[in-house]
Amino acid sequence: MRMIKRLERSPTLILAVITAGFIIFGYSTSILKITDFIIFCIYVLGYDLLYGHMGRLSFGHMLYLGAGAYGTALCAKYLSSNVFLAILCGILFGAAIGGILGPILIRTKGACFALLNLAFNQVGHFLVLVPLAKITGGEDGISLHFTGYRFLDFSNIHQLFFLSLISLILVAFLIIKFTHSPYGILLKGIKENETRVNFLGYNTYRYKLITFVLSTTIAAFAGALTTLNYNYANPSFIDPHRSVEVIFATLMGGAGSVLGAVIGGAAFMTISNYLPRYILRWEMFLGLALLIIAFKFRKGIWGYIREI
Amino acid sequence: MADTILLAKGVTKRFDGLTAVHNVTYEVKAGETAGIIGPNGAGKSTFFNLLTGFFIPDEGQIFYLGEEITRTPSYERVNRGIVRTFQLVSVFDTMTVLENMMLSRIRQGRDYRSKRRFFFKSVYHPDLVDECLQALDTLGIADKADIKTSDLSYGEKRELEIVIALSLNPKVLLLDEPFAGLSPIEIGHISRVVQQLSGKFAILIVEHKISKLVELVERLCVLNEGTLVCSGTPGKVICDPQVRECYWGKEETA
Ligand SMILES: Nc1ncnc2c1ncn2[C@@H]1O[C@H](COP(=O)(O)OP(=O)(O)O)[C@@H](O)[C@H]1O
Numbered sequence: 001m002r003m004i005k006r007l008e009r010s011p012t013l014i015l016a017v018i019t020a021g022f023i024i025f026g027y028s029t030s031i032l033k034i035t036d037f038i039i040f041c042i043y044v045l046g047y048d049l050l051y052g053h054m055g056r057l058s059f060g061h062m063l064y065l066g067a068g069a070y071g072t073a074l075c076a077k078y079l080s081s082n083v084f085l086a087i088l089c090g091i092l093f094g095a096a097i098g099g100i101l102g103p104i105l106i107r108t109k110g111a112c113f114a115l116l117n118l119a120f121n122q123v124g125h126f127l128v129l130v131p132l133a134k135i136t137g138g139e140d141g142i143s144l145h146f147t148g149y150r151f152l153d154f155s156n157i158h159q160l161f162f163l164s165l166i167s168l169i170l171v172a173f174l175i176i177k178f179t180h181s182p183y184g185i186l187l188k189g190i191k192e193n194e195t196r197v198n199f200l201g202y203n204t205y206r207y208k209l210i211t212f213v214l215s216t217t218i219a220a221f222a223g224a225l226t227t228l229n230y231n232y233a234n235p236s237f238i239d240p241h242r243s244v245e246v247i248f249a250t251l252m253g254g255a256g257s258v259l260g261a262v263i264g265g266a267a268f269m270t271i272s273n274y275l276p277r278y279i280l281r282w283e284m285f286l287g288l289a290l291l292i293i294a295f296k297f298r299k300g301i302w303g304y305i306r307e308i
Numbered sequence: 309m310a311d312t313i314l315l316a317k318g319v320t321k322r323f324d325g326l327t328a329v330h331n332v333t334y335e336v337k338a339g340e341t342a343g344i345i346g347p348n349g350a351g352k353s354t355f356f357n358l359l360t361g362f363f364i365p366d367e368g369q370i371f372y373l374g375e376e377i378t379r380t381p382s383y384e385r386v387n388r389g390i391v392r393t394f395q396l397v398s399v400f401d402t403m404t405v406l407e408n409m410m411l412s413r414i415r416q417g418r419d420y421r422s423k424r425r426f427f428f429k430s431v432y433h434p435d436l437v438d439e440c441l442q443a444l445d446t447l448g449i450a451d452k453a454d455i456k457t458s459d460l461s462y463g464e465k466r467e468l469e470i471v472i473a474l475s476l477n478p479k480v481l482l483l484d485e486p487f488a489g490l491s492p493i494e495i496g497h498i499s500r501v502v503q504q505l506s507g508k509f510a511i512l513i514v515e516h517k518i519s520k521l522v523e524l525v526e527r528l529c530v531l532n533e534g535t536l537v538c539s540g541t542p543g544k545v546i547c548d549p550q551v552r553e554c555y556w557g558k559e560e561t562a
Pocket residue numbers: 323326328346347348349350351352353354355
């Protein structure tokens with residue numbers, strides 16, 4: 001118990017545990033698969049900033065992951081073969097979409113916010129599939145081949161694994177910094193009672209927008225890495241039906257903490273990757289798991305561990 | 309003659325069909341301690357909400373230090389010095405007492421204007437912690453700094469809310485029923501605090517019970533069914549037959 005308290009207090013320790021955990025996990029199972037896990041965890045971290053820290057539930061976060069994925073793919077296909085430029089392009093595209101939709105979305109909350117996000121996600125999915133099919137490849141998506149850059153070659157699975165891991169650590173580090181800063185306390189305040197924060201003299205709209213865009217940017221980062229990992233981008237990367245995955249992972253791990261998000265992300269990916277091998281209709285077990293969490297482990301796996 | 313600091317000019321607020329505040333003209337002078345009383349549902353809180361920007365009036369205007377602020381957002385009004393507390397104590401239960409305090413101090417501290425410090429530096433800066441503890445100590449709750457706010461008693465929460473309000477450098481402080489739900493001892497405590505603050509800046513207190521206000525305020529007004537009925541020194545207002553009828557008549561049938 002004291003160990004858990006110590007772990008929580010020390011950012012370095014948290015990051016070290018995450019790094020070590022994934023390296024062990026990766027090299028004892030399959031690097032290729034665990035790279036996918038790590039990328040998903042980045043996505044969960046971004047989502048948790050919005051949901052866990054600021055209390056805004058979104059049903060359409062795949063839009064921003066998709067924006068990152070397609071931004072990267074389109075840049076690589078039409079603009080430049082430089083991998084880093086492509087990633088940057090994806091991230092900026094996600095940030096831009098967040099910056100454009102944010103001012104509309106962030107005025108709403110609760111069910112309205114959640115469903116508006118879903119609506120925009122559906123629009124995005126449709127745009128990729130039909131009207132923009134000439135550019136995005138429609139149903140088939142875009143296949144790519146990323147060339148190396150000096151000694152860096154991300155078609156090498158080990159290199160991509162470590163690129164993803166470093167990215168995850170970077171994002172986790174940022175979020176830990178945020179949560180201990182004045183901004184972190186402000187987010188806590190907005191989550192509990194936004195009006196009251198207003199009456200302390202803060203323009204909450206501004207901070208909500210910043211948080212939203214940060215969250216979409218991180219999701220887009222995960223999207224960019226996904227494209228790199230699969231060497232293609234296709235409509236499943238922006239599919240609104242998959243928006244539930246990240247919510248599930250956040251709840252499973254425990255909302256509002258970096259370790260919770262990473263544990264949730266890894267746990268969800270483990271279930272969805274390994275369970276189908278043994279059980280055909282594995283989604284039913286996902287549903288069962290959710291029920292158990294909702295009734296027994298309100299604060300998720302990490303929330304449960306830290307309270308024993 | 310003292311200057312007017314806050315002025316409401318013929319403000320009206322309706323909630324579909326119900327007129328909660330009707331054509332109220334009211335001013336607060338710099339440095340005075342004024343009170344508004346009225347029965348439940350008279351529109352006192354609604355009037356506060358108009359002054360602080362939580363609602364925008366359907367008619368009328370609001371001026372602060374001579375400038376119109378009728379549509380100014382509430383956070384902007386707070387930054388200019390219009391600070392309020394809430395009828396139902398409003399502090400952040402999920403935070404510790406110290407964090408509550410920090411959240412309000414940070415806004416005022418010049419050091420935190422820098423983005424780097426706001427987003428990336430730990431909030432537990434020794435200077436800030438000291439400053440917050442000192443502020444908490446003024447109402448004698450510094451020893452509770454590390455306690456979750458949800459574990460405080462209602463009276464302590466009210467004290468915390470007042471410390472927070474004071475840390476926002478008010479020029480005019482609006483207290484919405486600060487004594488509601490408190491024990492007699494706690495009421496005495498808060499009363500003394502208000503007395504000490506009297507004169508430092510303008511204070512406007514809204515209350516349901518007249519007795520608590522009599523010795524606190526210099527000027528008293530009565531709000532009934534959204535209209536101002538009577539105004540003057542507390543002694544005069546208590547004796548006014550119109551007030552007795554609309555206020556006492558309903559509330560306390562002697
Ligand atoms: N947000 C609101 N929506 C609808 N009606 C309201 C709202 N706020 C207050 N009212 C109504 O306005 C009237 C005045 O309420 P209020 O200002 O809270 O009175 P007081 O604070 O004097 O007890 C009441 O009849 C109340 O029901």
